[in-house]
Amino acid sequence: MLETLDAPAVRTWCRLALSALGQAREEIDALNVYPVPDGDTGTNLYLTVESATAAVERCFESGADPALPATARAMAKGALLGARGNSGVILAQLLRGVAEVLAERGGGPEALQAALARGAESAYLAVADPVEGTLLTVAARAAESAGQTVGGLAEVAASAHRSARGALLRTPEQLSVLARAGVVDAGGRGLVAVLGALADAVAGQQPMGPLALGADLPAAQVTCAEPERLPGHPAFEVIYLLDAPESELPALRASLAALGDSLVIGGGDGLWNVHVHVDDAGAAVEAGVLAGRPHQIRITHFAEAAARTGHRAGAVQAPAERVVLSVVTGAGLAELCREAGAAVLAADPDAPPSSAELAEAVRRCAAREVILLLNDPELRAGAGAAADQLREEGLRIAVLPTRSPVQGLAALAVHEAGRRFDEDVVAMTSAAGATRYAELAVAEGESWTMAGVCQAGDVLGLIDGDVAVIGPGIAETGAEVLSRMLAAGGELVTLVLGEGTGPELADTLVAHARRQRPEVDTLVFDGGQESAPLLIGVE
Numbered sequence: 001m002l003e004t005l006d007a008p009a010v011r012t013w014c015r016l017a018l019s020a021l022g023q024a025r026e027e028i029d030a031l032n033v034y035p036v037p038d039g040d041t042g043t044n045l046y047l048t049v050e051s052a053t054a055a056v057e058r059c060f061e062s063g064a065d066p067a068l069p070a071t072a073r074a075m076a077k078g079a080l081l082g083a084r085g086n087s088g089v090i091l092a093q094l095l096r097g098v099a100e101v102l103a104e105r106g107g108g109p110e111a112l113q114a115a116l117a118r119g120a121e122s123a124y125l126a127v128a129d130p131v132e133g134t135l136l137t138v139a140a141r142a143a144e145s146a147g148q149t150v151g152g153l154a155e156v157a158a159s160a161h162r163s164a165r166g167a168l169l170r171t172p173e174q175l176s177v178l179a180r181a182g183v184v185d186a187g188g189r190g191l192v193a194v195l196g197a198l199a200d201a202v203a204g205q206q207p208m209g210p211l212a213l214g215a216d217l218p219a220a221q222v223t224c225a226e227p228e229r230l231p232g233h234p235a236f237e238v239i240y241l242l243d244a245p246e247s248e249l250p251a252l253r254a255s256l257a258a259l260g261d262s263l264v265i266g267g268g269d270g271l272w273n274v275h276v277h278v279d280d281a282g283a284a285v286e287a288g289v290l291a292g293r294p295h296q297i298r299i300t301h302f303a304e305a306a307a308r309t310g311h312r313a314g315a316v317q318a319p320a321e322r323v324v325l326s327v328v329t330g331a332g333l334a335e336l337c338r339e340a341g342a343a344v345l346a347a348d349p350d351a352p353p354s355s356a357e358l359a360e361a362v363r364r365c366a367a368r369e370v371i372l373l374l375n376d377p378e379l380r381a382g383a384g385a386a387a388d389q390l391r392e393e394g395l396r397i398a399v400l401p402t403r404s405p406v407q408g409l410a411a412l413a414v415h416e417a418g419r420r421f422d423e424d425v426v427a428m429t430s431a432a433g434a435t436r437y438a439e440l441a442v443a444e445g446e447s448w449t450m451a452g453v454c455q456a457g458d459v460l461g462l463i464d465g466d467v468a469v470i471g472p473g474i475a476e477t478g479a480e481v482l483s484r485m486l487a488a489g490g491e492l493v494t495l496v497l498g499e500g501t502g503p504e505l506a507d508t509l510v511a512h513a514r515r516q517r518p519e520v521d522t523l524v525f526d527g528g529q530e531s532a533p534l535l536i537g538v539e
Contacts, residue, residue, distance in 0.1 A: 002202050005107025007071035014053040016197035021046045022381025031186035034177050035262045041186035043385045044085030051082020069103035087187035089275045090123050093266030097122030109153045116143040128263035133175030135187030141167035157199040164192045234260045234277040237300040238284040242272040244292025255287040323367040330529030340412040349531040355382035369396045373408040398425045404437035406537025435539045438463045438481050439532040479512045485538045486516045494537035496527035
């Protein structure tokens with residue numbers, strides 16, 4: 001339980017928020033009916049927080065803990081630079097208000113109360129025409145409740161989260177479009193996840209496993225088209241970063257307000273994130289040019305975003321061939337995937353690829369159809385966000401949530417480019433799902449596991465992601481894991497040796513497998529991965 005919010009706590013908050021939004025992303029997308037039913041609010045909020053989290057992570061790269069002011073400001077600027085959509089820009093402005101107070105007053109309970117109040121106020125000021133029953137209302141009720149709470153940091157954060165949840169449930173009473181659809185506000189649902197992560201961080205909860213982090217999102221390509229509009233809504237969403245003095249904002253707001261609606265301008269210190277819905281996208285960009293220097297311009301056509309199918313008018317058609325892209329660590333694994341016909345994204349085990357990096361890797365495949373093998377459960381949320389972006393660009397993409405490289409190899413073994421796309425995806429998914437997976441890891445310290453208490457240096461055997469065996473050495477633990485997996489049956493065992501393990505280990509485990517089940521075939525590969533000394537697959 002924290003008594004004050006410091007830089008590591010802000011880092012934990014960002015990580016937990018990213019994880020929570022990743023888990024809720026599809027749910028939030030499905031709730032998205034206001035202001036435009038384009039089904040991307042969850043994705044936009046995830047991308048916004050991913051950028052904020054990446055910026056915070058860079059503060060810790062030197063190895064020493066940074067000060068709270070620098071970390072809070074990095075969070076706010078990262079969110080601003082990566083903000084997507086109406087809700088993303090509003091959330092970025094809310095985080096900016098929070099960061100301003102934390103940088104000025106520290107991270108005590110009273111400072112957090114003031115920070116949440118400043119955040120809600122900043123969010124309202126960023127929106128040209130505030131509407132109740134949205135993220136704004138949820139933020140305001142959370143701040144009010146936090147401000148009335150007597151207690152420590154945990155009580156303040158928990159109060160804000162509880163009130164945000166209550167306010168979210170009441171949003172259909174305030175916004176008729178939500179009531180007609182029978183849903184709560186999507187942006188408000190995302191804010192509840194962010195405030196829940198804050199409460200968890202203050203309570204001492206830590207994120208489990210690595211997170212998909214990376215560099216700030218790159219500028220997207222500007223694509224203007226003339227397809228049909230969604231009834232009753234402007235045709236385009238325009239969003240860009242703007243370098244301009246604050247004195248230019250009143251004229252910019254007036255120009256953009258005359259062009260469309262859902263106008264939000266967040267930021268400060270000469271850097272702004274501009275968001276608006278218009279019929280004339282060019283005029284919205286020209287208004288930015290008159291005010292300063294717009295860059296990272298993104299233009300989205302709502303009808304296409306809502307449909308999520310077909311190609312953008314005027315877009316360049318990708319080649320017809322299909323590509324399987326496999327995310328792996330280790331030179332040996334990469335070569336195995338290439339030999340099986342896949343393109344490879346080599347990942348750093350200490351810095352898994354962000355959604356932006358996954359999307360760029362798919363684009364580099366230069367194929368119209370892409371099957372993405374993740375080989376790591378922690379990449380699923382980021383890959384889902386990347387896939388939604390890519391579908392808007394006209395690509396056909398399937399994300400196979402393979403949880404281990406051995407599942408990815410099993411999927412590759414049945415891949416046939418000559419099959420229909422859907423049939424190929426089903427066959428590969430079935431092969432991956434039929435493969436049980438395990439890996440060995442070395443414990444870094446004392447810890448509780450599902451198999452008991454481990455000490456530093458113990459070898460852990462994880463089966464399907466859970467610790468099942470604690471042993472003294474790699475060979476002994478690997479043999480015990482293999483025995484448990486073969487007890488449930490199997491026809492083929494795949495052993496992938498990690499960096500630093502030699503053929504002796506493979507010989508020992510092959511002999512053990514034959515003693516257990518003589519009819520089982522065993523394949524051995526040199527994977528070269530640093531993350532695990534041994535990977536095991538049983539099909």
